[in-house]
Amino acid sequence: MQFTIDLYSDTKTQPTAAMRRVIAEAVAGDEQHLECPIVAELTTRTATLLGQEAAIFLPSGTMANGIAVLVQCRPGDELIVHHTAHHLNFEAGSAAGLAGTMVRPIDGAAGQFDAATLAAAIRPEKRHLPRSRMVSIEQTTNIGGGTVWPLERIEAVANVAHERGLVVHLDGARLMNAVVASSVDAGRFGALCDTVSLDFTKGLGCPFGAVLAGSAATIDQAWRWKQRLGGSMRQAGMFAAACIHALDHHVERLADDHANARLLAHLLGAIDGLRVMPVETNMVFVDVADTGLTADEFNARLAEFGIRMSIQGGTVLRAVTHLGVDRDAIETTAAAIDEIVRR
Ligand SMILES: *Cc1c(COP(=O)(O)O)cnc(C)c1O
Numbered sequence: 001m002q003f004t005i006d007l008y009s010d011t012k013t014q015p016t017a018a019m020r021r022v023i024a025e026a027v028a029g030d031e032q033h034l035e036c037p038i039v040a041e042l043t044t045r046t047a048t049l050l051g052q053e054a055a056i057f058l059p060s061g062t063m064a065n066g067i068a069v070l071v072q073c074r075p076g077d078e079l080i081v082h083h084t085a086h087h088l089n090f091e092a093g094s095a096a097g098l099a100g101t102m103v104r105p106i107d108g109a110a111g112q113f114d115a116a117t118l119a120a121a122i123r124p125e126k127r128h129l130p131r132s133r134m135v136s137i138e139q140t141t142n143i144g145g146g147t148v149w150p151l152e153r154i155e156a157v158a159n160v161a162h163e164r165g166l167v168v169h170l171d172g173a174r175l176m177n178a179v180v181a182s183s184v185d186a187g188r189f190g191a192l193c194d195t196v197s198l199d200f201t202k203g204l205g206c207p208f209g210a211v212l213a214g215s216a217a218t219i220d221q222a223w224r225w226k227q228r229l230g231g232s233m234r235q236a237g238m239f240a241a242a243c244i245h246a247l248d249h250h251v252e253r254l255a256d257d258h259a260n261a262r263l264l265a266h267l268l269g270a271i272d273g274l275r276v277m278p279v280e281t282n283m284v285f286v287d288v289a290d291t292g293l294t295a296d297e298f299n300a301r302l303a304e305f306g307i308r309m310s311i312q313g314g315t316v317l318r319a320v321t322h323l324g325v326d327r328d329a330i331e332t333t334a335a336a337i338d339e340i341v342r343r
Contacts, residue, residue: 004306005329010282010322013205022245028237038237042244046198051191052213056222057240061173063231064197064212066094068169071221075100077133080121084111084143086171087136102130111144115156122164135161136169139178139189146283148178151188158192173199177281180254203254203282204246205323208239257282257321260330264319267334273341282321289315291341305336
């Protein structure tokens with residue numbers, strides 16, 4: 001089913017006309033043989049952007065997270081994440097299934113944990129314990145509500161991890177949303193971590209692609225895994241060109257998505273029976289419990305208006321703004337929701 005207003009996720013964007021032209025006109029080489037200048041430009045540029053030495057172009061953020069774990073962890077090692085983390089909930093068990101790594105969930109408000117909670121979770125060096133090896137931070141948090149980790153909190157968490165001999169991965173699927181919301185450069189977040197991923201298919205609006213950045217030695221090993229997993233590509237410059245276009249044209253405009261999310265939260269907040277969580281970036285979480293409807297029932301009614309959100313649990317829905325959703329769409333959505341609640 002096609003939705004006229006699709007707030008399910010920022011993955012639901014279509015490439016713009018300008019991006020399609022860039023893709024069509026790209027003269028790409030064989031990236032697997034390092035013969036593609038466009039992929040080379042993208043990886044050089046993103047390594048610098050993310051505060052790292054080197055980067056590798058990959059089909060998806062899931063592969064970027066998976067390869068980060070494969071490179072850094074040994075079977076039986078432990079990866080520490082927030083309990084809402086993508087690694088744990090949405091990667092088909094990649095860390096365990098591919099790397100033999102145990103994923104240990106820890107708690108904290110809004111998808112984030114603090115240095116003290118991490119310190120308490122890291123296991124001492126004992127022969128009979130799993131080795132705590134890696135911690136992963138989601139910037140912005142996804143199921144945590146689209147919140148932005150403050151730089152100081154990442155710094156404190158990374159310091160604890162590094163003191164105890166762990167490496168830090170920044171799952172930056174939506175890192176540029178955090179950059180635009182906080183005015184902190186991506187490289188300042190990235191330089192605190194050992195590996196950083198960035199997704200081009202979320203708010204950046206590309207049909208394909210992610211990068212993983214790290215030290216030259218780490219990215220060398222990542223290449224072996226990319227090859228092994230079948231992630232090595234051929235004329236991938238066609239997609240890399242779209243990613244470069246997105247870095248040039250789709251970053252600053254994330255501020256519009258954030259403004260639209262705030263507007264939606266504001267309009268929904270005025271409707272009796274809805275509880276709206278605070279908005280920091282492009283996600284709006286709304287609890288419809290007081291309407292007497294489940295999230296499923298609520299979404300079915302929205303579908304009658306050609307609108308879709310995603311379901312996050314019994315009575316909670318999530319709306320994500322993106323370049324396919326303008327201010328009019330937000331107002332139309334709020335009016336539809338008002339009507340559903342009043343009925
Ligand atoms: C979407 C997402 C990913 C990776 O997703 P792909 O769809 O595989 O690109 C990783 N982490 C987070 C937090 C995400 O939201």
